[in-house]
Amino acid sequence: MGRITLENVTKRFGDVEVIPPLNLDINDGEFVVFVGPSGCGKSTLLRLIAGLEDTSGGRILIDGQDATSTPPAKRGLAMVFQSYALYPHMSVRKNIAFPMRMAGVPQDEQDRRIESAAKALNLTNYLDRKPGQLSGGQRQRVAIGRAIVREPSAFLFDEPLSNLDAALRVGMRLEISELHNRLETTMIYVTHDQVEAMTMADKIVVLQAGRIEQVGSPMELYRAPRNLFVAGFIGSPR
Numbered sequence: 001m002g003r004i005t006l007e008n009v010t011k012r013f014g015d016v017e018v019i020p021p022l023n024l025d026i027n028d029g030e031f032v033v034f035v036g037p038s039g040c041g042k043s044t045l046l047r048l049i050a051g052l053e054d055t056s057g058g059r060i061l062i063d064g065q066d067a068t069s070t071p072p073a074k075r076g077l078a079m080v081f082q083s084y085a086l087y088p089h090m091s092v093r094k095n096i097a098f099p100m101r102m103a104g105v106p107q108d109e110q111d112r113r114i115e116s117a118a119k120a121l122n123l124t125n126y127l128d129r130k131p132g133q134l135s136g137g138q139r140q141r142v143a144i145g146r147a148i149v150r151e152p153s154a155f156l157f158d159e160p161l162s163n164l165d166a167a168l169r170v171g172m173r174l175e176i177s178e179l180h181n182r183l184e185t186t187m188i189y190v191t192h193d194q195v196e197a198m199t200m201a202d203k204i205v206v207l208q209a210g211r212i213e214q215v216g217s218p219m220e221l222y223r224a225p226r227n228l229f230v231a232g233f234i235g236s237p238r
């Protein structure tokens with residue numbers, strides 16, 4: 001569970017092709033980072049995988065099944081946004097429970113998953129608060145908690161830490177990496193931050209203008225960048 005394959009996936013907005021035919025394999029349990037400058041198509045690619053945008057061509061396979069036309073809620077993926085998208089009038093517990101209520105998960109199972117997510121994210125003492133009574137880091141944890149309880153086959157993160165200050169970012173980076181080690185679930189993580197990419201990824205996908213410039217482990221990209229763009233972006237000594 002959690003294997004994602006893109007076959008000649010393209011995306012046009014009107015006449016503009018923002019993603020030319022693109023091929024990519026993401027293995028089960030991998031932590032994959034999409035990195036590249038602003039406007040290169042990172043969010044669009046993630047939204048195509050999530051099903052929040054329709055492809056203009058090509059196929060998206062999830063665990064070997066064609067999911068190109070599958071609605072977002074049926075793809076078994078959970079997206080975490082930088083804006084948190086929490087409901088301000090609901091408690092943390094209700095925010096986390098929301099996707100499970102929508103999916104009709106039985107109450108005792110909801111409670112079990114909330115306890116487990118709250119424990120993993122250090123939110124046990126905050127379940128009865130409203131989002132407005134939390135720090136930025138805690139709000140981001142609630143957003144992650146809401147993804148965890150769906151027990152997705154993959155997590156999709158779109159620049160989840162960009163609203164946090166630098167010190168908090170480092171801590172959250174570690175928390176997300178630890179979560180990945182614990183859950184062993186596929187994570188696709190979008191960022192324009194090279195340090196995040198280099199420290200978190202099993203596999204980095206470097207994008208420029210909707211194209212994949214290079215795919216490799218942080219060490220591979222650092223040691224053998226394919227071109228000057230990758231070298232400059234990753235900060236290789238060459």
Ligand code: ADP
Pocket residue numbers: 013018036037038039040041042043044045
């Ligand atoms: P990134 O996340 O890497 O900053 P995006 O995926 O948001 O980049 O955008 C890639 C390109 O697609 C940009 O040129 C952007 O202006 C364009 N784009 C994104 N969404 C839309 C849209 N809904 N309509 C038209 N153009 C869009």
Ligand code: MG
Pocket residue numbers: 042043044
């Ligand atoms: Mg973006």
